[in-house]
Amino acid sequence: MEIVESYKREEKRADEEARYQKMYLRMVRAALDAEEILKQAMQECEEIFISEKIPEIE
Numbered sequence: 001m002e003i004v005e006s007y008k009r010e011e012k013r014a015d016e017e018a019r020y021q022k023m024y025l026r027m028v029r030a031a032l033d034a035e036e037i038l039k040q041a042m043q044e045c046e047e048i049f050i051s052e053k054i055p056e057i058e
Helices: 002-051
Strands: none
Touching: none
């Protein structure tokens, strides 16, 4: 009986680890996606800044 209970605990722990791993990977992917979006936006803003004429100061 004790072996069965030990096996069930290990199985539950493995399920929890798999669930936490899935959550962790989702957060990492989202963070990487967000970083890429911010880099792209920054590059677009730099291109806008460079391409526009600077008004002359009189």
